[in-house]
Amino acid sequence: MTPLPSPYDDPIAYDLALERFAEDLPFWLEEARQTRGPVLEVTCGTGRVLLHLLASGVDVDGVDLHPRMVERLEAKAVARGLKPRVFLGDMRDFTTPRRYARVFIPFNGFAHCETTADQLACLQCCREHLEPGGALVIDMSYPEPDYWLDTREARVLEIETPHPETGDPVRMWDTRHKDRVAQMQHSLIEIEELDAAGQVARTHRSETRQRWVYRFELELLFRNAGFRRWRILGGCWTGARLAKDTDSLLSIAWKDG
Amino acid sequence: MAYTSPYVDPALYDVVYQKVRDDLPFYLDLAQRAGGPVLELGCGTGRVLLPTLAAGVAIEGLDLDGGMLDALRSKARARGLTARVYRGDMRDFTMPGRYRLITIPFRAFLHLQSTEEQLQSLHCAREHLEPGGLLALNVFYPSAQHLKSDDGVRRLAIDVPHPVTGHRVAVFDVSRYDIAQQQIVVEREIVEHDDRGPARATNVGFTLRWVYRWELELLLVTAGFGDVQIFGSFDRRPLQHDTDEMVVLARRK
Secondary structure, eight states, X not given: OOOOOXXXXXXXXXXXXXXXXXXXXXXXXXXXXXXXXXXXXXXXTTSTTHHXXXXXXXXXXXXXXXXXXXXXXXXXXXHTTOOOEEEEOBTTBOOOSSOEEEXXXXXXXXXXXXXXXXXXHXXXXXXXXXXXXXXXXXXXXXXXXXXXXXOOXXXXXXXXXXXXXXXXXXXXXXXXXEETTTTEEEEEEEEEEEOTTSOEEEEEEEEEEEEOOOHHHHHHHHHHTTOOEEEEEOTTTTOOBOOTTOOEEEEEEEOOO | OOOOXXXXXXXXXXXXXXXXXXXXXXXXXXXXXXOSOEEEETOTTOTTHHHHHHTXXXXXXXXXXXXXHHHHHHXXXXXXXXXXXXXXXXXXXXXXXXXXXXXXXXXXXXXXXXXXXXXXXXXXXXXXXXXXXXXXXEEEOOOHHHHHHSBTOXXXXXXXXXXXXXXXXXXXXXXXXXXXXXXXXXXXXXXXXXXXXXXXXXXXEEEEEOOOHHHHHHHHHHTTEEEEEEESSTTOOBOOXXXXXXXXXXXXX
16 A cells, blocks of 8 residues: 655645644744744744744744645745745754744644654754754643543544635544554544535545653653753643643743853 | 551561562573672562572662561571662662662662652662663553543552461552652552451552653663663563553663
8 A cells, every 4th residue: 555645745735724723823922922032933834833923023934844835835925925934854953044042843743753863853953953041842732541542543523624715614534543652643634625515525635643752751852952941831822830631731941041 | 648658567568469470580580691790679578589589699689668678688587598688779879889780670660759860760770780781670551541540549459368367458549640740649558357357457658650661761861771672561572552561671881
């Protein structure tokens, strides 16, 4: 069987499902505004976060691995009269000409580091791109018992949203296979465009893998990547502490000033 | 809240854990292969140490609890063995010798309550190993099902006959889980029966800080170990399920 493409090979389908996700945007904008210096978004994709920050006056650059995602970001920027600086690069080994007050990895981007070695390389690379006193901010899901215990491999409807042009429904289905001890999730993603009669007119299929990280594990990763000070928060962008009933892990690690 | 240590009554401790033997062949085999001095951290009353000593291996032991060590020494004497065991803290100990093998059996590593304590212990163990020496330990993998459905529920954890009287000894645990802190607080009631039924209850408590697989590997690498192997059982099959026991080998680089 030929492997399916990555969800990042089809940015138009990706945006149909996810472009309007906005719950985390106020958090990232506030984080960016609280700092004086420039911001780098790693795994910026089609610019859901980056273009919002840029349009709000933030000095922000981006890095992403996928040329088609970046092309779409640039096309969207042109349509909005924005001029982004986005670099094609691997989050484990990228280079940009500037140093930043903040590096952001939003929306589970860090989960695409599939091994401890990938994670360490990514954190080290982000740290190198920070100014002294700057900080790396990572937002990702926290793998709680409820998540692991949901062992349905049936399709789960993740998102239903109207098509931006036709108003007909767009549905994103995720069929997940989980490995608890490897902390890995394999996802078969199906983005369906429905017609006015409610029939599926088009399906975009892709697959991806994500590696989840636990709290003390992440702290060890920060330490080994050269950070010496960090905070672990939870609560879905509210700044609340990581608690028993949270499914969100927000972390901030500072580079020594 | 402070709880009475589970180690306050070594004789009762031995009654409760009389059936735990599944780890003995693994640790005994490692000790015999080491062909040199072995150190066991958290040796307690000698459940693993004494059979190893009886097999002719030069093994020494360290434990924080003096009462447990006294029990170990008297069991050794009764068997005509001379036990070289010392009272000490696995986070910060100094022994004159260096070892081919250091073991931390029976989840004793989970008594370490923070990343700092874990790293201190691993560093200290590493310092006491000869170059190329081996560290072996076992801890449970935190099963999602247990974390979810055992929280705060009173469960019959152990049910054994007293080895002398044959009367029932029942151990009831209430475990409380803090997912974010990776911590279990266990309140334990040990109920000893006589002819007529429950006769004596002993209440103890302890706190365990669990670790995940990649976290444990990072701890070992950070503390200067290499060749890390994490098995899913004492028979060295791969770690596959979250109900497996993590059985760990790592080498001093």
